[in-house]
Amino acid sequence: MPANFSGKWILETSDKFEDLSILALDIDFATRKIAISLSQTKVVSQDGDKFDFKTLSTFRNYELAFTVGVEFDECTKGLDNRNIKCLVTWEGDKLVCTQKGEKANRGWKHWIEGGKLYLELTCENVVCVQVFKRKE
């Protein structure tokens, strides 16, 4: 039985987020300073292998819908504005996305551990880990 990510999650800690933004994704100084100060909320809807991830903040929102095992095109509009080809697969209970495009070694992983939602964002040699706790 695969993990169930559904629900509302609030960002608790974010490690190497600024490194990811500046070193790897080329986000400008002003945007980066706003981005690192934001409280982020993930709203996840899961129906079997169909997912909808909403990343919400007071500054910008980002939405991504996909089906595990089905390749799709993503434009990271409002983030680093790049076009990438993505595939999400299950690795055990981890949801793993590989993102092919201009940037090497790009992708993310989600998993649940100790009741918390983890997100590992990778680009080139930078690994950012965000931990979210359930909202009520």
Ligand code: ECB
């Ligand atoms: C949408 C809230 C954050 C807005 C930040 C705005 C500008 C900074 C641009 C790039 C910073 C680097 C990464 C963004 C980190 C989080 C946003 C969503 C990352 C993502 O791809 O989440 C996946 C997995 O949960 C679903 O889209």
